[in-house]
Amino acid sequence: MAKKKTAEERRQRAAELKAQRLKEERRRKILTISGVVTAVVLVVGLIAFLVFMEVRSRSVSNVAEYEVPSYEHVETGQPVDYEQSPPVGGDHWSAWQNCGVYPEPVTPEFAVHSLEHGAVWINYEPGLPEDQVEQLVGMYSAGDYLVISPYEGEMEAPIVASSWGRQITAETADDEMLQRFVRLYERGTDVPEPGASCSGQVAETAAEVESLLTGGGAEGGEGSGEEDPDAPAEGSEEQPMEEEE
Structure with a gap:
């Protein structure tokens, strides 16, 4: 009778372990899915925020x-x-x-x-x-x-x-x-x-x-070939006036 009870207990314990393992697997799946969903939401949210900021930075009012x-x-x-x-x-x-x-x-x-x-x-x-x-x-x-x-x-x-x-x-x-x-x-x-x-x-x-x-230094937009070195434009190339081809 004791042996039968021990076998029953082993089966019950095995069932409990299996149920616990299945529960843990479901829990891991849920956590994984939740993590993926959370990451997707964060990424989408970040993209949306960046798009919003870009649009906002390029939105100009009072432009005629x-x-x-x-x-x-x-x-x-x-x-x-x-x-x-x-x-x-x-x-x-x-x-x-x-x-x-x-x-x-x-x-x-x-x-x-x-x-x-x-x-x-x-x-x-x-x-x-x-x-x-x-x-x-x-x-x-x-x-x-x-x-x-x-x-x-x-x-x-x-x-x-x-x-x-x-x-x-x-x-x-x-x-x-x-x-x-x-x-x-x-x-x-x-x-x-x-x-x-x-x-x-x-x-x-x-x-x-x-x-x-x-003063005759340029005619029809052609440069005189000379410039005042003391008054160049910052960031511009010091070249005389030339006609665009």
């Missing part, structure tokens, strides 16, 4: 948009009457303004050509505080498609940034919308000549260009 019906090359030296001030596009001269930082105003007809290549042109009032100017200058790094210069014409705000067909105003250099505008439209692709160069052409300021054109 304009149609640019004509963008022909006109004779170098022939002034163009732009509808916007500063201009956002239109007819322009054959050479373009080298991207970079300029201490004096640049020629709009050259800068508009830079916009056509995907540049952003940041203009500021000549009386803008020096610390604000320094912040704007700090936005430029070598190779960027940015032209930064003071502007002596009428502007709706102390700082105005323009890309081809678009413009935004700002009161200060650290304006978040200004920063987003530059990130979104610098090297713009929805321009007449995306990817075209923004260097190797005009490094002179407007006053220097005017002197070259009126």
